[in-house]
Amino acid sequence: MVFYNRVTPYLLSLLRCMSGLVFLQTGTSKFFDFPHSQYSGVPAMSLDGIAGLIELICGSLIAFGLLTRPAAFLASGTMAVGYFMMLAPKSFFPMLNGGDSAILFCFVFLFLAAAGGGPISLDRLLFGNRSWTERVA
Numbered sequence: 001m002v003f004y005n006r007v008t009p010y011l012l013s014l015l016r017c018m019s020g021l022v023f024l025q026t027g028t029s030k031f032f033d034f035p036h037s038q039y040s041g042v043p044a045m046s047l048d049g050i051a052g053l054i055e056l057i058c059g060s061l062i063a064f065g066l067l068t069r070p071a072a073f074l075a076s077g078t079m080a081v082g083y084f085m086m087l088a089p090k091s092f093f094p095m096l097n098g099g100d101s102a103i104l105f106c107f108v109f110l111f112l113a114a115a116g117g118g119p120i121s122l123d124r125l126l127f128g129n130r131s132w133t134e135r136v137a
Contacts, residue, residue, distance in 0.1 A: 013118030016072075017063055019108050023075060024059025027052045047085075054078045062112065065121020069113050076109035 025035070030052030033040040042048040054074060061071035079102050087099035094100040117123045 009119045012115060013065065013120035015108065016065060016068060016112055016117050016121065019105065019112070020059050020061070020063030022059075023055055023105060023109075024063055027055030027057075027059055031056060051078055051082060062109070062117075065117035065123050066126075068117035068121060068123050072109040072112035076106050076113060079103070079106035079109065 026039070028034050029037045030039050030042045030048065031044075039048060039052075042052060044053070055078075058071040058075040058078075061067050062075065083094075083099045083102040083106060087094075087097045087102060090097040094103050
């Protein structure tokens, strides 16, 4: 158990970084056509375009661990709205409606909004042990 207690904060940072990078990838696909996908080239002033902008900004912030809590909260809400507006009406089951990644992102980001960025993050580097949101409050 001691080993797990020591590595848990670092695994939190790894989860934050990797989920932020994958989330960022969906935004780069929408706006920069990289990697090319069915969502490439969406109009900026559409719901997909606004979601893409949030994916770009929040994905970058989460990946680097900067303003992790507010960025993760916004990303979590975006995924919840996207899931319930676009995917849930197709089927109750996430595997059948194509929303398994959206629902996972939603809850991973909700966890990160509560847990913070972990020890390997710009939040920790810039703000020390207290998060940015604790300094503002």
